[in-house]
Amino acid sequence: MSQLKNDRLIRALRRQPVDRTPVWIMRQAGRYLPEYRAIRKQAGSFMALCTNPELACEVTLQPLRRFPLDAAILFSDILTIPDAMGLGLYFVEGEGPRFEQPIDSPAAIERLPRPDPFERLDYVMQAVRRIRSELDGSVPLIGFSGSPWTLATYMVEGGSSKNFGKVKGLLYGQPEAAHALLARLAEAVTDYLNAQIESGAQAVQVFDSWGGVLSPAAFNEFSLTYLQQIVDGIRPGPDGQRVPIILFCKGCNGHLEALADTGCDALGVDWTLTLGEARRRVGDRVALQGNLDPAVLLAPPEVVRTQVAATLDSFGDGEGHVFNLGHGITPDVNPDHLATLVDAVAELSPARHGGR
Amino acid sequence: MSQLKNDRLIRALRRQPVDRTPVWIMRQAGRYLPEYRAIRKQAGSFMALCTNPELACEVTLQPLRRFPLDAAILFSDILTIPDAMGLGLYFVEGEGPRFEQPIDSPAAIERLPRPDPFERLDYVMQAVRRIRSELDGSVPLIGFSGSPWTLATYMVEGGSSKNFGKVKGLLYGQPEAAHALLARLAEAVTDYLNAQIESGAQAVQVFDSWGGVLSPAAFNEFSLTYLQQIVDGIRPGPDGQRVPIILFCKGCNGHLEALADTGCDALGVDWTLTLGEARRRVGDRVALQGNLDPAVLLAPPEVVRTQVAATLDSFGDGEGHVFNLGHGITPDVNPDHLATLVDAVAELSPARHGGR
Numbered sequence: 004m005s006q007l008k009n010d011r012l013i014r015a016l017r018r019q020p021v022d023r024t025p026v027w028i029m030r031q032a033g034r035y036l037p038e039y040r041a042i043r044k045q046a047g048s049f050m051a052l053c054t055n056p057e058l059a060c061e062v063t064l065q066p067l068r069r070f071p072l073d074a075a076i077l078f079s080d081i082l083t084i085p086d087a088m089g090l091g092l093y094f095v096e097g098e099g100p101r102f103e104q105p106i107d108s109p110a111a112i113e114r115l116p117r118p119d120p121f122e123r124l125d126y127v128m129q130a131v132r133r134i135r136s137e138l139d140g141s142v143p144l145i146g147f148s149g150s151p152w153t154l155a156t157y158m159v160e161g162g163s164s165k166n167f168g169k170v171k172g173l174l175y176g177q178p179e180a181a182h183a184l185l186a187r188l189a190e191a192v193t194d195y196l197n198a199q200i201e202s203g204a205q206a207v208q209v210f211d212s213w214g215g216v217l218s219p220a221a222f223n224e225f226s227l228t229y230l231q232q233i234v235d236g237i238r239p240g241p242d243g244q245r246v247p248i249i250l251f252c253k254g255c256n257g258h259l260e261a262l263a264d265t266g267c268d269a270l271g272v273d274w275t276l277t278l279g280e281a282r283r284r285v286g287d288r289v290a291l292q293g294n295l296d297p298a299v300l301l302a303p304p305e306v307v308r309t310q311v312a313a314t315l316d317s318f319g320d321g322e323g324h325v326f327n328l329g330h331g332i333t334p335d336v337n338p339d340h341l342a343t344l345v346d347a348v349a350e351l352s353p354a355r356h357g358g359r
Numbered sequence: 360m361s362q363l364k365n366d367r368l369i370r371a372l373r374r375q376p377v378d379r380t381p382v383w384i385m386r387q388a389g390r391y392l393p394e395y396r397a398i399r400k401q402a403g404s405f406m407a408l409c410t411n412p413e414l415a416c417e418v419t420l421q422p423l424r425r426f427p428l429d430a431a432i433l434f435s436d437i438l439t440i441p442d443a444m445g446l447g448l449y450f451v452e453g454e455g456p457r458f459e460q461p462i463d464s465p466a467a468i469e470r471l472p473r474p475d476p477f478e479r480l481d482y483v484m485q486a487v488r489r490i491r492s493e494l495d496g497s498v499p500l501i502g503f504s505g506s507p508w509t510l511a512t513y514m515v516e517g518g519s520s521k522n523f524g525k526v527k528g529l530l531y532g533q534p535e536a537a538h539a540l541l542a543r544l545a546e547a548v549t550d551y552l553n554a555q556i557e558s559g560a561q562a563v564q565v566f567d568s569w570g571g572v573l574s575p576a577a578f579n580e581f582s583l584t585y586l587q588q589i590v591d592g593i594r595p596g597p598d599g600q601r602v603p604i605i606l607f608c609k610g611c612n613g614h615l616e617a618l619a620d621t622g623c624d625a626l627g628v629d630w631t632l633t634l635g636e637a638r639r640r641v642g643d644r645v646a647l648q649g650n651l652d653p654a655v656l657l658a659p660p661e662v663v664r665t666q667v668a669a670t671l672d673s674f675g676d677g678e679g680h681v682f683n684l685g686h687g688i689t690p691d692v693n694p695d696h697l698a699t700l701v702d703a704v705a706e707l708s709p710a711r712h713g714g715r
Contacts, residue, residue, distance in 0.1 A: 219632065219636075298522065
């Protein structure tokens with residue numbers, strides 16, 4: 004890690020002093036950028052883009068050419084693991100992901116292989132190595148995976164869902180089968196993140212995008228258990244140092260204390276809780292990442308700036324804040340507004356770290 | 360109110376002693392019932408059903424013929440007010456509500472009329488009177504409205520939304536216009552609920568279905584302010600007694616204390632917080648309504664029973680609990696499972712009220 008020219012992200016995730024608050028943006032490589040849309044068109048399909056290491060590297064780097072961001076995040080999809088397990092991921096334009104072979108029985112769960120990430124997911128590892136090489140130490144590269152529970156929702160529902168009836172029916176009606184599925188996914192996610200780390204990822208984030216649809220008891224039993232297994236199973240990087248782990252569970256503000264207790268390094272926080280309140284609750288155990296409402300980027304630049312200031316104020320003085328949105332940036336954002344956000348963090352945050 | 364044969368709901372909403380926990384179900388008159396689907400088909404369209412007092416009365420009463428529920432809730436749509444304001448509500452099969460004339464400018468907001476509920480919404484008042492007459496005091500009738508913020512989301516987005524970009528763009532970018540819209544809606548909602556009360560509604564519920572998509576500061580400014588105005592503006596019933604007001608803000612567990620401070624009588628709680636924790640936070644200021652995950656009804660009956668028991672246990676002993684789901688019942692539920700739920704509440708709850 005010593006060769007990183009900009010290590011603000013890593014330092015902030017470790018609650019170490021920084022000159023200013025680091026900033027990156029969930030889905031920073033995405034459809035709001037015309038240069039992304041051009042490459043996406045060239046690739047032909049979303050999965051063709053994800054599985055092409057050269058193009059995945061290119062779109063990963065695009066936002067860094069526009070904005071002085073403090074991290075790159077691997078461009079990929081959260082459903083690469085179930086695809087590697089043989090479920091057949093595909094995308095219907097405008098409708099999100101689908102699986103050709105959703106999980107529809109305990110037998111289908113028993114048949115799921117444990118994918119070797121250097122075989123079925125080697126396209127991801129090739130992209131990680133290529134991005135690291137291109138970044139040349141300018142900023143760290145964040146790897147990521149979906150959480151077991153979130154992957155399970157797509158695998159059982161066959162795609163996106165509104166009420167999660169099938170997967171919750173499994174969870175409430177056949178809890179042993181649900182645990183069998185989640186245990187396999189926790190193994191696969193751990194393997195996958197360790198392979199990303201071995202290939203060059205310098206921090207990792209687990210997205211539990213749908214943890215918030217569970218009751219507290221169900222969250223603890225069916226999501227948190229497996230997040231804990233992943234945190235416990237992440238290995239040090241090639242340099243022997245611990246790799247920071249960020250858990251981002253959308254809609255899970257009720258579970259921040261329990262998530263901090265996993266031993267992760269940082270928690271992503273969505274915009275429905277102030278960072279000040281989150282910090283009061285978890286103390287200095289973890290860093291916090293977030294949490295501007297992505298919709299603020301649809302407002303005029305002066306509003307973006309005011310809201311960035313309010314977010315920095317809410318976290319307050321001291322270390323352990325990574326600036327981000329509370330969820331992914333949306334396709335309808337004007338990139339100039341993101342420039343305003345990044346500039347405002349750079350300008351306003353040094354005062355929070357003992358600077359002017 | 361003295362003539363009610365079953366006044367458990369009203370007593371529980373007032374935190375008065377009851378022999379057992381009352382139970383009703385959000386969207387209890389709905390698509391999971393074959394007899395509802397038959398009437399819906401007969402009506403031709405969803406709006407035709409809503410605007411026909413005879414048919415609206417019939418579907419309101421259907422679930423009470425099957426299950427010993429402790430309340431009826433008016434069958435209607437949450438978007439009747441914007442429709443009465445001239446936005447032209449219609450439904451696209453399988454895609455939810457749409458408006459022909461969404462709010463697209465401050466001028467469009469200024470043009471919005473204040474609808475007289477006994478004129479443009481008289482079909483609702485006719486349904487209320489008819490249902491009261493048919494119920495003949497067997498159980499109370501709950502009236503309802505969408506909240507100003509929730510109505511505004513549909514009016515500005517033109518229908519359902521995923522990211523609420525347009526309405527949040529208004530809120531962040533043109534807050535004065537947003538307040539102008541919300542103030543008009545708060546007036547209209549207050550008029551509408553008072554008209555329902557005058558027509559016979561014995562309790563009212565305000566649904567803030569989308570309060571949970573706002574940041575804490577935005578929730579306070581753009582939703583809570585107007586919920587407060589409504590609570591302040593609700594008039595006593597024809598018998599001179601206060602009519603209990605239930606606020607149900609989905610995804611707003613972070614705001615329970617503030618919602619209780621409005622002076623409402625009860626808070627609906629979704630399933631992502633335990634009732635025990637909710638009760639610990641709001642104390643005896645308000646009754647609590649909820650909060651079983653609707654997806655539990657997709658599990659086998661023995662699981663439904665266990666989860667009902669867990670919900671009753673979580674609230675604990677004493678008064679002020681109205682059993683309900685944490686959101687509406689879904690169309691894929693087997694009605695027999697709802698029978699199991701209602702029976703389980705009747706059987707297991709007397710022990711929580713000093714009974715055997």
